Amino acid sequence: MNRHELERWLVNRNREYSQTGIPHIRRPWDAMRDLSIQSGSSISLGSPICDQVFSWFEKNSPPGSHDIGTVYEGAFFLDSAFWQVRVGLLIGAAQIDPLGSLPTMPHMLKHQLATSKAAYHEYIGYWCDCWDFIYGFEALAQSEGTDDRFWKLVKAGYDELRGAVSLLLSQRTNLKSILSFRLATEIFLKAALVREASCSDKDLLRIGHSIAQAAEACRPYLDETFLVELIGTASHFPSMSSRYESEDRDPALVWKANVQAHRAAAEIMRKYTASNVRAQLERKLALLPDSTWLS
Structure with a gap:
């Protein structure tokens, strides 16, 4: 056509x-x-x-009818604080500007981020995961024939992620959000097992709340590099029983849980939808500083 x-x-x-x-x-x-x-x-x-x-x-629509603003918010950790990562809609020749997705971050701190290879690498990876997650989620929501159990798990993971990010971006950052990031990671892994291995509820109960065990079971289906990393860092997640405890949380560990949860969500979307901004935007991102992580 x-x-x-x-x-x-x-x-x-x-x-x-x-x-x-x-x-x-x-x-x-x-x-x-x-x-x-x-x-x-x-x-x-x-x-x-x-x-x-x-x-x-x-x-060919009334002015402003496609101005949907922010479709998703992430929370990036830098300089001992969590900063809003705003995901909007790319239309036509809109300029791709990852740093422009940080509306509340001061210019001086953005400059620091842009000129630090390690920090910029980390931010871009997280930014892509936020994009792929929400656009993949929207694509799944509109698709026909999506397995009911799979979709219910994906929707539950979505709700946990949004709730966790809201806690981080609230006026008084709530670090107990790590529990929601933990649960979201578990849910997305189990969604893959339901979709790929037709796991029953009894099968999922046998895995329990072990993220390492769920990730191990996903090895035939999801990105190997991600799963190996997740298995190696699963001990950073608190146990589910800790939700009844009032202990302080290390913001750095909360950030790691945030990253892993969004990566798990994005991997699901990349597998089952066409949402893959990392691949699609490689040429445009190559124009930005320190974008060699794409190679």
Whole structure:
């Protein structure tokens, strides 16, 4: 389908969306899904076709109807504090600016981040995981035929992650969020086992709350490098019984749990959807400082 054919297709499809009362904000997403079904192939975020679809709806909808603002928030740890990582929507030729996703971080600290290879490497990895998680989640939410048990676990993991981040970004940072990050990690691993190995509830109960055991069981299905790292650091997560304790939490360990939970969530989305900003944006990110981590 060339550019002109796609435009005619969008005109006709938008007319159908109008007749059925589909809200403007949903139309580009529904169009992406319908076009993917019709063509028999997935359409990646950031691809030229995706850009044309979103740009067309932006031009042919009431002003502001696609201005959805922040679709997800992460929390990046730097200089003994957690900073909001704002995930918005990329449309058309929008400039990719990872540092622009830190709206509350002072300019001096952003400069420090941008000029520290290790810190920037860590931030970019986390930033990509936030993007892939939320866009993959939205894609799964709109897909047809998603296994009910798998989807329920993914939705539960989503709720735990959002709740945990909210605790970190609250006026008084609540470090007990590490428990929610721990639970989210466990849930996403078990979601993969349900999807790939058809694990029953009894099977999941046998694994219990052991993140290392769940990660070991996922070895045939998820990224090996991530799982090896997760198994090696699983002891950093508190036990589930500690939710009844009032002990102080080390912010550095909370950050590690935050990273691992978002990585687990992103790995699930990369496997089951086309959401993979790390791969799709490699060329654009190469223009940014210290982006050699992509190689």
